[in-house]
Each structure stands twice: as C-alpha cells, then as structure tokens.
Amino acid sequence: MLLRQHDPNPVSIMNEKSLSPFFMVCDHAGYAIPDQLKDLGLPEKDRYRHIAWDIGIKNVGEQLSKLLGATFITQTYSRLVIDCNRGENNLSLIAEKSDNSLIKGNQNLSSEQKHDRINEIYSPYHYTISTLIDERLATNIQTIFISLHSFTPVMNDGFQRPWHAGILHGRNNQFSMIFKEILEENYQYPIGDNEPYALTEQNDYTVPTHAYQRNLPYLELEIRQDLITSTDQQFEWAERLSLLLPMALKEYQTQCKL
Template sequence: MAIPGLESLLGPGDPGPVQCLNPLGTAPFILTGDHAGAAIPARLGSLGLGDDALSRHIAFDIGVAELGCALSRRLDAIFLSQAYSRLVVDCNRDPSSHEAVPETSDGTPVPGNQSLSSSERALRISEIHEPYHARLANEVARRWRPGRRIVLVALHSFTPVLGEFERPWDVGILHAGGNESFSRRLLGAFAREPGLCVGDNQPYHMDRTDYSVPRHAFGRTLDYAEIEIRQDHLADKAGQRHWAELLCMAFEEAWRQ
C-alpha cells in the first residue's frame, strides 16, 4: 500500500525498472516488453491484491518475458523490458493519463492505487516510467540513422476473454500512424500461416491510448509493429518456443520484402 510521506519508491532490494537482454545484439529489431514484468516495489506491498489477481493478465502480459528472451536469442536482438507490474505504473500509457496508474483493471479494484497523492503518483512515474522510456529512447537514437532500417517491435499478450467478450484471434498486429509498412507486411506473412486467426488492429486498435510505439517510432518514421498474442498460447515453454519460431519466420519474410 502507498506510504504517506514516502520520499523514494524503489529500495535497495527492488530490481531496476529496465531489464536489458543482449544489449549488443546485431539484428535490426529492438524488442520491447512494456508489460513483461510483474514485480511490485517492496514499499507498496501487494497493492492490496491477492496472489490470484497478481497472476492474471491485469498485472502483466503473460508469457511475454519468456517470448522476448527466446526471440532475442534466435534473432540476436536486444530485448528491453519493464520489470514492474502494469498495476504499479503502465509504461504503455501517457504518464499524465489516469490509466497510467489504474484504480481498477478489468473489473478488479486495485486498493493500493486508490486515492494516491500527486507525489505518490509522481514517484512511480519518475522512478519507473521515465527511466524505461529514457533507456528505450537512447537505444533507438544509438541504432537509428538516416538510410538505416531498424524496426521497433512491441511484444504484448492479451486475455482470450475480456468482460464477457470472447476474442477469436490468435495474434493481432496493431498499427495506426507513422511508418506502417513493416506492420502491413507482417500481417501478410501471418495471413499465409494456415489455421491462424489474425487480427488487423485487433483485439485493440492502436490509438491515443498507446504510448510506447507512437513516442519512439512515429517521430523518426521507424518501421514498427505492435504484436498481441493470446496469453494462453504463451502459458508454457512449448507455446513460447512455437510462437518464437512463428515470429522469427514472419519477421524474416516481412524484412525481406
């Protein structure tokens, strides 16, 4: 729970906000996991939630940390991920948005996020959200230059049922603005995979809700793709390996085109 008068959020036993795998990777892809982590700063306890809630999609994108690691190894690509639960602060939301620190997620109230003071909220932004995006911005700036192609790939997973709506898609590609060429080629590559239900801006439409891809890709007109995979497809090692293989093949085809 929030602690009145707290001057810092992260303590010596808490992980750093940014996890970086394979920082010297030579592939043209920058893999990200805005919601890959599930950590909660010790000073916040469990945010007033039980283990069942903290193991659900409301707390993190299930399977994305493992998928990102597998892709990083296969592609020789950097993988930057957020260590902390999206319930602490959502790094794919504008920090000024109320959704950045959600009071409720998919119908579940988050007691530790109720009635936060402006200073408590600001600590989550300054110690977790800002360092993550600063690290990502530095990586894009280090790798990008005019005439050199790089691709920002945001990895996410989604719950098969949201509210009462059953989502039929296996994978979705989100795109809306900036340089959509890689996203559209990736859609074509997945469409040629037999038996897959592929969502074009499904289960979400990229809009003003999204923060990471628009912030880091649109200004430089980088190639990008925001990928959503059903979380039950990534729930075990076999599924994670399978989707790493599918994504590698789709990336290769989209890159060649």
C-alpha cells in the same frame, strides 16, 4: 523514494549492442511490485492474472531475442504499479480499477506518490529505449521497432476473442501490414487487424513515442495468452516469429525500392 535496494531494477536488456535490425520491447513483461507498496493491497490471484502483466510474452521475447540476436528491453514492474504504455496524463497510467478488481493501493494517490512511480520506473524504461535507438540511428543501424504484448482470451464482458494474434497499427503501418499478410499466409488461424485493440495515439504511448516520432517501421504484436502459457508454446511462437520477421523485412525492403 519508492524503490529500495532490494527491489529489482525497472529495466532489463538482452543483447544491448546487437546489430540486428529488429529492436524489441515489452511494456508489460513483469509483475513485480515494490515492497513499499505492500502488494497494492491485492490478493495473490490478482497479482498474477492478466490485469497485472502480459502473461507469457516475456518468455516469447527472450527466446526470439536469442534466435534473432536482437535487442530486447523489458519493463520489470506490474502495469498495476504504472502502465508504461500510457502517456503521463492518461487517466489509466495508474489504474484504480481493472477488469472489475479494485486496486486498493492506487486509490487517492498524492502527486508525490505518482511522481515517484513515474520517476523511478516509467521514465528509466523509456529513457533506455530512446537512448539505445538513438545510438543505433547515429551509427546507421537499421531499426525495426517491435512491441510485444499478449491478451486474455476472454475479457470482462464475456466475449470469447477468436484471434490467435493481433496486429495493432496506426500511422506509417507499411511494415505492420506486410508482416500481417505474411503471418496469415503461414498460419491458419484468425489474425486480428487492430484487434483485440486498436493502436491509438490517445491511449498508446510506446509505439507513437519511439517509432512514430523517428519515422521507424514498426510492429505491435499481440498474442493470445492461452497460446503462450507453456514453455513449448512460447518457443513455438518465438521460432515462428524468427522465420517470419526476416521474410517481412525482405518484402519491406523490396517495396521501399520500388
């Protein structure tokens, strides 16, 4: 067993029984590390920087959940413990190194140690998402799958990322592209198209598993971390999204009727 009684639950849910069409998740919301892992051998500065979690996005999602009355599911533990947006066979599921930092507590893990992290953190998170989506679909609740992330302004190659937000998309991207167009019409700064990352089925797990497989409209949104550092910034983005997401849904519904 990995998690002890005093360790936090791996999954948190807001508005579980919501009828809102927007169903939101956040794979990298938290930075908790199970006590048994002894901080993964990391200094404090690494445990709280971008390699450990998506800075600022949880609070954006919580505010947005309140504004829309939408379900919001978050994963509590650091992605350095296990990355819930990677497939179980992906080499970066449990990173041994991230942005030039060696993750000492992830070196030379046994199959049993990896299994404990999957079984106690990763699987409950994805099981919760699957269960709630299937309950919604069984009762004909319209579901737009929203995956929220944030990205660092500068990566280890020193490149200054110019985008304020990015829309990641792959298959069945009609809703994503509608939202991107509406965001660009209502926000004057650069928006990335599959930037700073491209959504791929080889590296990404959450959207392909929960949205693609059910043929759900989806949006994977990345917001630059320096734009959602403060409470005011987080609320500003949540308020913006609470206005633009319904606009995108209305346009999506119009296009689907054509």
